[in-house]
Amino acid sequence: MAATSSSGLFFLALSLLACFPFCSCHCSSVSNKNAEGGMMKGMFVFGSSLVDNGNNNFLPNSLARADYLPYGIDFPLGPSGRFTNGRNVIDLLVGHLKLPSLIPAFADPKTRGSKIVHGVNFASGASGILDDTGSLAGHVINLNQQIRNFEEITLPELETQLGCRSHQSLPNYLFVVGTGGNDYSFNYFLRSSNKNVSLEIFTANLTASLSRQLKKLHNLGARKFVAMSVNPLGCSPVVRMNRPTHNGCVQSMNRAAHLFNSHLKSLVDVIRAEMPGSSLVFVNSYKIIRDIIKNPISKGFKDSSTTCCEVASISEGGNGILCKRGGEVCANRSSHVFFDGLHPTEAVNVQIATKAYVSSLKTEVYPTNIARMTKSKI
Ligand SMILES: *[C@@H]1O[C@H](CO)[C@@H](O)[C@H](O)[C@H]1NC(C)=O
Ligand SMILES: *[C@@H]1O[C@H](CO)[C@@H](O)[C@H](O)[C@H]1NC(C)=O
Ligand SMILES: *[C@@H]1O[C@H](CO)[C@@H](O)[C@H](O)[C@H]1NC(C)=O
Numbered sequence: 001m002a003a004t005s006s007s008g009l010f011f012l013a014l015s016l017l018a019c020f021p022f023c024s025c026h027c028s029s030v031s032n033k034n035a036e037g038g039m040m041k042g043m044f045v046f047g048s049s050l051v052d053n054g055n056n057n058f059l060p061n062s063l064a065r066a067d068y069l070p071y072g073i074d075f076p077l078g079p080s081g082r083f084t085n086g087r088n089v090i091d092l093l094v095g096h097l098k099l100p101s102l103i104p105a106f107a108d109p110k111t112r113g114s115k116i117v118h119g120v121n122f123a124s125g126a127s128g129i130l131d132d133t134g135s136l137a138g139h140v141i142n143l144n145q146q147i148r149n150f151e152e153i154t155l156p157e158l159e160t161q162l163g164c165r166s167h168q169s170l171p172n173y174l175f176v177v178g179t180g181g182n183d184y185s186f187n188y189f190l191r192s193s194n195k196n197v198s199l200e201i202f203t204a205n206l207t208a209s210l211s212r213q214l215k216k217l218h219n220l221g222a223r224k225f226v227a228m229s230v231n232p233l234g235c236s237p238v239v240r241m242n243r244p245t246h247n248g249c250v251q252s253m254n255r256a257a258h259l260f261n262s263h264l265k266s267l268v269d270v271i272r273a274e275m276p277g278s279s280l281v282f283v284n285s286y287k288i289i290r291d292i293i294k295n296p297i298s299k300g301f302k303d304s305s306t307t308c309c310e311v312a313s314i315s316e317g318g319n320g321i322l323c324k325r326g327g328e329v330c331a332n333r334s335s336h337v338f339f340d341g342l343h344p345t346e347a348v349n350v351q352i353a354t355k356a357y358v359s360s361l362k363t364e365v366y367p368t369n370i371a372r373m374t375k376s377k378i
Contacts, residue, residue, distance in 0.1 A: 042119030049125030054081025086346030092353030
C-alpha cells in the first residue's frame, strides 16, 4: 500500500518535472489573444509620475502623491494617485489593447493572486532612472527597485497563476517604460554635484543605465517594449515660472529632454540587435506635446501655459508642481494642456495614447506604432 502510493507520488513528480519546462499542459491559458480579441494578454509598467497609477499612495513618506481632489476629478474612481484629472496614458493604452481591466498598482496590498494576470504597474512618481533621483521627494521607488519588485515578487506569482514559465508567458505582455524627466528636473539641474558633468556625459550615462535595465527585462523574458520619450520639460508651468522663455518654453530644459530622446531613439536600433527576438517602439510624446503647445487651437486646446488646478507655491509649503489639496480647478479641463505644474491633462494623454497606438508618422512613433508591433509575430 505504502509502496504504491509513494510510487504514485513519484510518477506525479516525474510528470510535473517533465511538464514544467514545456508547460504544454497549462500554457494554453496564455494565448496570443485575450478574451476581448486584443493581441496582448497584459501590460507591465515602469517609470515615473506620468505612468504611476497609485503606487506612491502606499509609501508613507512620499511627498509625490496625487490621492486627493482635484486629482482624479474626471476619473471614474475619483482620486487614485494618478497625476492628472482623468486617465493617464497607461489607462488609455489598456483601452486600445482591449485589456479586460485597468492595470493594478504593485504597492497596493490587494494586487495579489489572479489580479496580476493582466499585468502590474510598478511606476512611482518622482522616481528616475538613477537610484538617487527621487530622494528629494522622500520615499519613492526607483527604476532598479521597480525591476527587482517585478523579478522577485511578481514573476514567481505570475508563474504560479499561469502554471507557466515566464519565458513562455512574457512575450504576450507589453512592457512600457516611461521615465527620465525627473533625472533632469530633480537631479541634473538641481544638484551642485552635477555642475562638473556635461549634459552630454550625464545623458549618455542615463541612457546607458536605461539600456541595461531594458536588457535585464529582456533576460527575464520580456520581448515587446514601449519606451516613452521625456516630455518638453521646459514648457511646463513650474519651469516657466519666473524664467525667460523662447516660444513659451525654457530652452535649456527642452534641450536636455531633446538630447535624451534622440539617444533613446537611437537605442531602439542598437538594442534590438542586442536583445534577440524583441521589438521596441519609441513614442515621441515630446513632439506630440510640443506640437500642441505650438498650435493649441488647431489641436483643440485653449490654454497651453497655465495650470488647470490651483498649485501650491513654495511660499505656501508646496513645490509649484502639485495641485493644492482641495484647491480650485478650471471648469473645462479638456481646453488645458497642463493639469498641474508638470503633468498634462487627460485630453493630452488621449492624443499621446492614440498616436502611440496608431500614428503612421515615424517622427511620432519609431520604428512603428504599438498596434503594428503587437500584431507582428516578433
Ligand atoms: C569636479 O571637478 C573637479 C576638478 O576637475 C574635481 O576635483 C571634483 O572632484 C569634481 N566634482 C565632482 C562632484 O565630480
Ligand atoms: C556614470 O555614472 C557613474 C556613477 O555616477 C560614474 O561612475 C561614471 O563615470 C559615469 N559614466 C559616464 C560615462 O559618465
Ligand atoms: C471645453 O473645451 C473644449 C476644447 O477647447 C471645447 O471643444 C469644448 O466645447 C469646451 N466645453 C465647454 C463646456 O465649454
